[in-house]
Amino acid sequence: MAKDLCVIYANCQGEALLPLLRLSPDFDRLFDARLYTNYIREKIPARELEEAGLFLYQWLGEDWGEVSSESLLARAPDKARVLCIPNLFFKGYWPFWTDKTGVIEFEDSALEDLLARGLSPEAAQMLYSRGDPKILGDVEGLIAESMEREKRKEIFTPIKYTSIIEDRWREEQLFLTVNHPGSVLLSHVANSILKILGLPPLPPSSLAAYEHPQGDFLLPIHPAIGRMFNLGFASADRKYPCFGASVTHAEFVQYYLGCRAHGVRDLTGVLKNIAYKGK
DSSP states (O other): OOOEEEEEEEETTTHHHHHHHSSHHHHHHHEEEEEEEEETTOOHHHHHHHHHHHEEEEEOGGGGGGSSHHHHHHSSOTTEEEOOOOOOOOOOTTTOOOOOOOSSSTOOOHHHHHHHOOOHHHHHHHHHTTTTTTHHHHHHHHHHHHHOOOOOOHHTOOOOOOOHHHTTTTTTTEETTTEOHHHHHHHHHHHHHHHHHHOOOOHHHHEEEOOOTTTTBOOOOOOHHHHHHHTTOOOOTTTEEEETTEEOOHHHHHHHHHHTTTTTOOHHHHHHHHHHTTO
């Protein structure tokens, strides 16, 4: 039996979701899935979208122009099942994450504030590592703002997930970075898709066999956040996976500040090079 074409238009979360869907024997039997990346505005071949039997997409507003969701949905055939899937994001473990200036990857607003005051990297790290609320600011407010943003985004998809984050984020680490959900949330999204399609959930054996394709890097969590919210997985001595190596939060901050001191934006490249030299 010929498979229907499934077109997925998503960010990096699609790279982690698609292998899970393929672990479903029923999904794999029914669909030939193709993944396209939305944040780089990758174009979906016209013929593929027109022939799709299933179109999975993350919502993009009209400011995205020809790759906006409304534009793409207008090109999808009437026969196609269309389903808006979540674009998960959470700052709970990293409330100081920001993309405000773009001076460095994984930009940290608390560290940047200290540097803006003219502190040396050494002094900035010392004050930052103390976790003084006067330095860190309104942590609870930043986390609440992040959750409210997710609840506004959740309106666009029938797959609900914010209650899982609210209920479980303190008990287990649900995100690898701010926009890389872990296996718990990804399996929820995958099983929700399967349920909507009328297919059985993923077998436990498949979930056990799943290897997260982005699991080689976990953004370290400030130990002060661990203490504040009683996160058992966010101690000062925890070693986080780092592209084949492992680093503590303090070591990560050293690399961050080293990059800032030399005007290097590519923190990921530096971390990968460190892991390479360690082999």
